[in-house]
Amino acid sequence: MQNIRSILFGELLDFLKINDEKPYRAGQIYDWLWKYCVSSFEQMNNLSQNLRELLANNFFIDSAKIISQQISNDKTIKVVFELIDKKIVEGVIIPSENRVTACISSQVGCALGCKFCATGKMGFSRNLTIGEIYDQSFLLSKLSVEKYNIPLTNIVFMGMGEPLLNYKNVIGVISFLTSQKGMGLSSKRITISTSGIPAQIKQIADDNIKVNLALSLHTANPDVRKKLLPVANKYSLDEITKSLKYYTSKLKLKVTFEYLLLSGINDTVDDAKALVAFCSNIASKVNIIEYNEVENLPFQKSSENKTALFLKTVYEKKINVKLRRSRGIDIDAACGQLANKQKKR
Ligand code: SAH
Ligand code: SF4
Numbered sequence: 001m002q003n004i005r006s007i008l009f010g011e012l013l014d015f016l017k018i019n020d021e022k023p024y025r026a027g028q029i030y031d032w033l034w035k036y037c038v039s040s041f042e043q044m045n046n047l048s049q050n051l052r053e054l055l056a057n058n059f060f061i062d063s064a065k066i067i068s069q070q071i072s073n074d075k076t077i078k079v080v081f082e083l084i085d086k087k088i089v090e091g092v093i094i095p096s097e098n099r100v101t102a103c104i105s106s107q108v109g110c111a112l113g114c115k116f117c118a119t120g121k122m123g124f125s126r127n128l129t130i131g132e133i134y135d136q137s138f139l140l141s142k143l144s145v146e147k148y149n150i151p152l153t154n155i156v157f158m159g160m161g162e163p164l165l166n167y168k169n170v171i172g173v174i175s176f177l178t179s180q181k182g183m184g185l186s187s188k189r190i191t192i193s194t195s196g197i198p199a200q201i202k203q204i205a206d207d208n209i210k211v212n213l214a215l216s217l218h219t220a221n222p223d224v225r226k227k228l229l230p231v232a233n234k235y236s237l238d239e240i241t242k243s244l245k246y247y248t249s250k251l252k253l254k255v256t257f258e259y260l261l262l263s264g265i266n267d268t269v270d271d272a273k274a275l276v277a278f279c280s281n282i283a284s285k286v287n288i289i290e291y292n293e294v295e296n297l298p299f300q301k302s303s304e305n306k307t308a309l310f311l312k313t314v315y316e317k318k319i320n321v322k323l324r325r326s327r328g329i330d331i332d333a334a335c336g337q338l339a340n341k342q343k344k345r
Contacts, residue, residue: 004059005033005131015058021051029055033131034182037138039063060084064135069143076328077147079140083108083132087125089160091136093144094327099153102140106133106170107161112195112231114216116262118294118332119160127166133173137183152183156191158214163192164200171204174211187211193258195231198243205250213247214256214287215240219266220278228265241282248283255282260289261302261310268306272313285320292326 004012012026025047032044041047041055064081067088071077079091089105110117111124136159141152155177157163163170174190176182191212194201204211219225225232244255257279261267279286288311291301302310307323314321 001060002058003062003129003131004029004055005062005134006129019054021054025051030181033061034134034176034179037063037135039065062129062131064089064132064139066139066143071147072328072330074327075148077143078328078332079143081105081132081136081139083128089128089132089136091140091159092328093140093147093152095144095148100144100148100150101154101156102137102144102152103156103158104133104136104140105159105161106157106163106166110161111165112162112229114195114229114231116228116260116291116294116297116299118297121294121297122160127169128161130169130172130176133169134176134182137173137177141183152185154189154191155185156193156214158191158193162195162197164194164197167200167203171207171209174209191256195229196235196240197231198235198239201240201243202246205247208251210251210253212253212256213244214258215244216260217257217275217278218260218262219271220274221266221271224266228262237278244282244284253283255284257284257286258289259286260291261307262291263300263302263306265299267302267310269309269313272310276314276317276319279319280317286314286322288314288321288323290324290326292329292332 009026009030012029013023016023016025028046029044032038038044039061041052044052062084064083066079067082068080069077076092076094081089081091087108089108091105092103094101094103105128107127108125109122110119112120114120137152137155144150144152157170170192174187177185177190178187187210191214193214193216195216201213204213218228222237225237248255259275291299293300311321311323
């Protein structure tokens with residue numbers, strides 16, 4: 001049995017040819033898979049019964065389904081998806097003026113173990129398939145229409161997992177999300193967030209994928225970064241910087257630096273100055289993120305005063321900086337809080 005959403009269009013054509021079916025069926029099947037996201041061949045009701053059975057005997061569909069949802073006071077909705085092997089990932093939709101952003105997962109768990117992150121605590125289970133990542137977007141868009149009357153306008157890979165360690169499937173799904181055969185979203189509305197894997201950052205540029213990139217910097221101090229993000233022991237800030245410059249110059253795009261404010265760890269005026277020095281020579285903007293506290297982890301968010309002073313210090317140096325307030329905290333839907341808490345309750 002093969003996963004029908006992991007084969008190429010040409011392979012589907014070959015399969016139809018060998019089985020004496022007309023080539024135009026491939027287009028119909030593709031529509032069912034990527035436009036309507038059906039979960040069974042039975043639903044493909046413009047195909048003959050024979051063809052539906054032939055497909056069912058040779059392929060499976062790797063559907064994700066929503067098994068629960070929770071709405072936060074601020075209208076953020078957290079959704080739990082069950083995959084065909086019963087594993088679970090989470091996604092969030094966040095409405096704001098004129099837009100709805102979906103935060104989706106790229107892996108079940110994450111191998112990188114960042115000290116402040118709830119997903120990092122779980123460890124890594126497996127990569128998600130193209131179909132599973134696509135279903136999250138499709139189902140969240142449907143939910144967005146139901147709840148807020150508009151389809152998704154933006155997608156961020158900021159749920160569970162390190163997207164650049166599932167490069168092939170993340171790039172694969174982006175081609176469907178941006179294709180007229182799929183969701184038809186502009187790649188300008190898609191953001192990959194990464195803890196910093198230089199080879200794959202360069203690969204995005206070489207593959208000419210004009211997708212936004214957010215780098216989870218969190219500190220410009222290499223020693224502190226190594227303590228917070230174990231992956232920083234493998235890839236230095238210098239290497240990451242080189243890859244980011246390659247990305248910005250080749251694709252003519254800016255990178256966004258994400259900076260999580262952790263009380264007593266990276267939130268002083270000196271830290272802010274170091275951030276300014278770090279990002280000044282890269283085409284970039286900065287998002288300061290409020291930390292969402294995670295049970296049993298020893299980190300706290302910075303005080304309002306420290307946050308304001310940090311922001312002011314960066315802003316005064318003419319850096320394009322924004323504060324991203326937490327959303328959906330009351331239901332653990334905020335970034336870094338996605339860790340299947342629901343299941344354990
Ligand atoms: N693995 C990727 C993408 C998923 S994490 C990455 O690390 O970039 C998405 C963002 O949420 C990252 O910037 C991450 O540092 C941040 N994050 C993790 N835990 C958090 C928490 N508890 N509160 C706020 N942001 C958090
Ligand atoms: Fe993985 Fe990102 Fe969490 Fe780090 S912050 S553990 S890279 S999901």
